[in-house]
Amino acid sequence: MKKHEFLRELEQLLPRESAENTISYFSEMIDDMMEDGIPEEAAVAQLGEPQKIVAGLIEETGEAAADIKQRRRIRKVDYAAKGDIVSLHIHTVNREIALTQSPDDRVHLRYEEWETEYHTITEQNGTLKLEPPKKRYEPIFRPYPQPNPKLEIALPETAYETIHLQTTNGAIRSPIAVTAKQFGVQSTNGVIRLEQLTTGQLDAKSANGAIRCFHLKAEEVTLTTSNGAIRLADSTxxxxxxxxxxxxxxxxxxxxxxxxRLITSNAGVFLNDCSLPKGGKIVNSNGPIQLTLKGRREDYRIGAHTINGKTQVGENTTGKISLQLTTCNAGISAQFA
Amino acid sequence: MDKQLKHGITDACVLAALCRRDSYGYRIVQELEGKIEISQSTLYPVLRRLEESGCLTVFSIEHSGRLRKYYHITPVGIKKLDQFLEEWELVMKMYDFIKEERAVYEEA
Incomplete structure (x- = not known):
């Protein structure tokens, strides 16, 4: 076993309050043993089974034994894809989906052991599919204290064809750099957060969750939500x-x-330090539209329409770039820098 | 060996290993190897117990780009060692007595 595997296993067996302390002790111990010339796996082997360590800890310190017993039942399964994967279709229910960096060149799916029967995984022609059974069931007494189980997808860095992630009642997070021709994400009540995504086509849908993209590079992007915020930063x-x-x-x-094309109602539209070389259309109702754009005011032909609000977009309307701003019951402003 | 007895001895040995200088987990194990039955894993709950009872304090020092925890014996720890030695003084007397009497039985 490698150091990180050992520490992860140990962490899962420990009550949250004391896990950090214990993990740092064993992490340091392995580092010191390795520094002394003991190979990583031999050092880990010398420490013994994580289960035994935790059992010893309970016996010696009488520490939150009940809590440990409860958590001991949560064991993670690591499914490593057999072949090279270029497309992923992940469809799950009531789970959080998190993308992480793969430790090797395989795609890994990590989930709680009891879930093994809950979904089906198939692998065919470079496509990895995870689906919930048609007849869904959820155990009433879940064997875990956390509210939302997490499905972890570890990806090796490569150019993917299609990645499609779908869940309900859970967030979808991608904090790693991912490149895919098509990237689709859908959650009903969860937040969608994408960082460092490079894609031809991004389609993100959430009903009651926010959609946030950072450092996004994409050709075609469609973001749809109804009761959550949409945010895009440092993106092209x-x-x-x-x-x-x-x-x-x-x-x-x-x-x-x-x-x-931006459409919303009952909330504001804010563009800070953005560049819109071809202009476009922003439609709102009951909310302000405030823009600070890069470029020169005289290049734009701005049509600003509001009822019951002030417009502050400057006088010149002769530019070549058309920008249509519409709202009511709130103001419209555009500044150029 | 009786569990309670083993605890007492292990605690005292770990505290003794900190008398000369502050030390870290791996070095403590190496110094005690061969003297008592202890491993990298079984040392941890002992350190935790001693820290909780105020016998030692912990501080971190940077060592080759990472933090290493050092353990420092406190006056409470020293007092505990003195107590241990005092108790064992009595135990040794009892030991001598028991050994003597046992020998008498053999001879008789």
């Missing part, structure tokens, strides 16, 4: 269409190369 997108009903839309330091 060719085509962007974002639709929201009761949530804010905010873009920071981003460039939208083709005409932008």
């Amino acid at each position: 997108v060719d085509y962007l269409k974002a639709t929201n009903a009761n949530g804010r839309i905010r873009l920071d330091q981003s460039e939208i190369k083709e005409p932008i």
